[in-house]
Amino acid sequence: MTTESGHIIVRTVDTIEDLSVVHALEREVWGGDDLVPVSLLRVMASEGGGQVLLAVHPDEATPVGMAVAFIGRRHAKWYLHSHMVAVKASFRGQSVGRLLKYRQLEYARASDLAYVGWTFDPLQRRNGQFNLNVLAGVAKEFYPNFYGPLSDSINGAFATHRLFVEWHGQQIGRTASRFVAIPDDINRLRREHSDKARRWAERYQRKWGRLVQAGFGAVEVVQGRGGIWFYRLQRIWDERMSGNAN
Ligand SMILES: CC(C)(COP(=O)(O)OP(=O)(O)OC[C@H]1O[C@@H](n2cnc3c(N)ncnc32)[C@H](O)[C@@H]1OP(=O)(O)O)[C@@H](O)C(=O)NCCC(=O)NCCS
Numbered sequence: 001m002t003t004e005s006g007h008i009i010v011r012t013v014d015t016i017e018d019l020s021v022v023h024a025l026e027r028e029v030w031g032g033d034d035l036v037p038v039s040l041l042r043v044m045a046s047e048g049g050g051q052v053l054l055a056v057h058p059d060e061a062t063p064v065g066m067a068v069a070f071i072g073r074r075h076a077k078w079y080l081h082s083h084m085v086a087v088k089a090s091f092r093g094q095s096v097g098r099l100l101k102y103r104q105l106e107y108a109r110a111s112d113l114a115y116v117g118w119t120f121d122p123l124q125r126r127n128g129q130f131n132l133n134v135l136a137g138v139a140k141e142f143y144p145n146f147y148g149p150l151s152d153s154i155n156g157a158f159a160t161h162r163l164f165v166e167w168h169g170q171q172i173g174r175t176a177s178r179f180v181a182i183p184d185d186i187n188r189l190r191r192e193h194s195d196k197a198r199r200w201a202e203r204y205q206r207k208w209g210r211l212v213q214a215g216f217g218a219v220e221v222v223q224g225r226g227g228i229w230f231y232r233l234q235r236i237w238d239e240r241m242s243g244n245a246n
Pocket residue numbers: 029083084085086087088091092093094095096097098099120126127129130134
C-alpha cells in the first residue's frame with residue numbers, strides 16, 4: 001500500500017532489498033554499532049505483526065525516510081511501538097515525518113491497537129515539538145537511561161533518558177500548567193560543552209521523575225520571554241491514556 005504527499009511516496013516494505021535501504025538510512029541518520037539488523041527488520045515486517053515504511057522521492061527514486069514499528073503491550077493494552085522514524089537531513093521540515101507517523105496511526109487503528117507509542121529524548125527540543133505540537137502526542141512516563149549508552153552520532157556517550165509518548169491522534173483538554181525548561185540545542189552542547197549537557201541530563205532525571213509521579217505529562221513545547229523554550233505539562237487524566245483507565 002502506498003500514500004503520497006507532494007512528491008513523496010510512502011510504502012510498506014518487507015523484501016530484503018527494500019529493508020537494506022531502510023537499514024542504510026538508519027546508518028546514515030544514527031551511525032554507530034547499535035543498528036537494527038536487516039534480519040530483524042525482516043521479522044518485524046513480515047512475521048512480527050509490525051510495520052516497516054519507506055518514503056521515496058519518485059522523480060529521483062531516492063529513499064528519503066523510514067519508520068519501523070512492532071506490536072507492544074503496556075499497562076495491559078496492545079499498541080503499536082514505533083522504534084524508529086527518520087528523514088534524510090536534506091528532506092526534513094517538508095512533512096515527510098508526519099506522513100510516516102500518520103501511516104503508523106492508520107495501521108494501529110486498522111489492527112485494533114490502542115495507540116501508537118514511542119520513546120524520545122526530552123532534551124531534543126525539535127523532537128519534542130514534532131511529537132507534541134505537530135502530532136499532539138502526550139508524554140507522561142519518564143524512563144531514566146532507557147537504552148543505556150548508545151554511542152551513536154546523536155546520543156554520544158550520554159545517559160539515554162526518555163519520555164514515552166502516547167499518540168491517539170486526538171487533542172486532550174487543557175488544564176493548569178507547569179513548565180520545564182529545554183535547552184535550545186542539546187546537540188551543540190553535547191559537542192561543545194559536554195559538562196553542561198551532562199548537567200541538563202541530571203536535572204531532567206530529578207525533575208521529570210518527580211513531575212511524572214505527581215501525574216503530570218508533557219503536552220506542548222512553548223517559547224517564553226527571552227526566547228527560552230519550555231515543555232508545558234499538565235495533569236493527565238484522560239480515560240484513553242493507558243495507566244489511567246485499565
Ligand atoms: C524527527 C523527524 C523524523 C521529523 O521529520 P520531518 O520530516 O522533518 O517532520 P515534518 O516535516 O513532518 O515536521 C517538521 C517538524 O518536526 C520538527 N523537527 C524535528 N527535527 C527537525 C529537523 N531536524 N528539521 C526540521 N524539523 C524538525 C519540527 O518541530 C518541525 O516543525 P516546525 O517546522 O514547525 O519547526 C526528523 O527530524 C528526523 O529524522 N530526525 C532525526 C532522527 C530522529 O531523531 N528521529 C526521531 C526519534 S526515533
